[in-house]
């Protein structure tokens with residue numbers, strides 16, 4: 213369906229380089245993963261503002277907090293598992309509680325990291341970050357959105373978690389699309405059901421919507437790129453107008469986008485909902501396509517969930 | 532069969548042959564997986580060969596054997612020579628090596644206790660964690676009165692993690708003489724040389740000031756490894772660190788001492804050259820990779 217694929221982290225690296233020349237307060241920190249998070253361009257162009265911290269993520273986040281407290285705009289970069297879980301105490305207190313203007317940026321967020329396996333797959337990172345008061349969480353859906361989000365994140369004042377994936381994923385947005393933190397995008401109209409997705413699952417959500425359309429089901433597709441704060445107005449319209457929701461994310465169904473949307477629906481208006489995502493389990497080694505299939509994160513899984521939710525909404529079978 | 536601790540006379544030639552085979556196996560595993568960390572793995576092969584070929588006590592038939600020595604690979608990305616040693620000593624089927632990093636394999640990209648509980652004491656991958664677990668196992672073994680040894684392996688880059696130094700305090704504070712730490716000190720990590728990324732040297736003096744016995748050896752020299760391991764007295768109440776000066780990519784000219792090979796794997800041509808340079812072992816034959824699997 214989408215011909216061009218590109219890793220989000222590549223465009224993050226490009227945006228960072230441009231940011232560096234526009235704003236001399238922007239600094240970048242790495243923990244021995246320069247090329248993995250694509251900060252190489254920045255490091256070469258602005259060696260004075262690039263800090264190699266070695267393999268010590270807690271120290272890196274704490275150092276960045278100090279820089280932010282003193283007025284700089286640090287982008288802290290490492291794998292999602294280490295940014296949010298290993299360094300969690302530094303993120304919680306030095307960054308979060310201090311309201312330090314740190315931009316915690318991860319690559320390898322999600323389940324598609326390849327053969328490295330469970331320890332390197334991070335699909336609880338968004339939940340961990342949601343638990344920190346005042347944290348803004350941005351999950352771009354493709355490389356172009358990652359590019360645009362990087363500028364918004366830099367401009368925004370306050371702690372941010374910017375979550376990027378490892379592998380090349382379908383490019384579905386354009387470079388000149390507008391991106392605003394906290395403002396979700398309706399990518400496809402429809403009133404039978406709403407699919408609320410983020411990250412690379414947005415592409416699968418659009419594919420699922422196509423499949424559903426051939427069965428006469430009109431699905432609204434929402435790109436909820438900001439998980440915190442959620443765009444309540446877009447979500448409320450989806451609940452009011454579609455009365456059935458499926459969430460889709462490359463994350464555990466506990467505590468991430470699906471969790472956040474369920475919490476909202478639970479207190480606003482409990483309509484039928486299903487969450488597509490990783491179940492309560494650790495991951496394993498394997499190629500992305502095999503893994504997505506095994507863990508139930510395909511367009512097909514979204515479409516099947518949609519049919520089940522519609523059955524609950526209308527009371528007749530759609531499968 | 533029970534393999535006794537430091538048993539019999541050392542056959543250095545045989546240990547070298549064993550190391551050669553561990554290198555061949557590691558190269559073929561990562562090539563076949565199309566991913567993996569060959570650099571640190573090749574540098575670790577000699578230490579692994581001495582552990583499994585001479586120093587460690589274990590029972591090839593009974594992994595639960597009460598008197599077995601423990602191994603904790605804290606820098607889990609260098610697992611290929613470990614998996615190979617398990618296969619070559621008959622602990623896991625030889626041909627299972629071909630499943631490394633594949634969906635459903637017990638041989639995960641980083642060692643997983645969940646899939647290989649008989650041999651993997653602790654899952655590793657996130658650097659800095661294994662050392663603490665090794666201390667815990669050593670403390671527990673002492674409490675139970677078992678006279679086992681605990682071998683923990685870390686990388687030089689890994690030693691940048693603060694937790695490594697927390698664990699170093701613990702081992703010295705509790706006089707863990709049964710614990711031996713091996714630093715696979717190849718001077719390199721992902722982003723380049725360890726001294727440029729974030730200097731950790733002199734490692735031996737750091738550990739000495741933490742109250743450890745320290746040794747610095749050529750970590751790719753089988754005879755030195757044997758000698759230092761034999762010399763350790765577990766009853767003298769101090770943990771021992773062996774700072775093993777190793778070569779990343781040891782044995783393959785185009786990989787040696789190049790950080791680019793930290794997380795890379797050889798393509799078909801490179802594999803051929805690499806295997807030629809490593810040479811054949813006399814006692815072993817390569818594990819088989821079926822054509823069907825090789826697509």
Ligand SMILES: Cc1ncc(C[n+]2csc(CCOP(=O)(O)OP(=O)(O)O)c2C)c(N)n1
Pocket residue numbers: 243244245267294298570571572606608609656657658659685686687688689690717719720721779793
């Ligand atoms: C906590 C943590 N941070 C980062 C990484 C990513 N990583 C894997 S290996 C490695 C370099 C390790 O260097 P060293 O211990 O010297 O191993 P070598 O490259 O010599 O094999 C890094 C940064 C990780 N696995 N865990």
Ligand SMILES: [Mg+2]
Pocket residue numbers: 571686687688715716717718719720
């Ligand atoms: Mg190293």
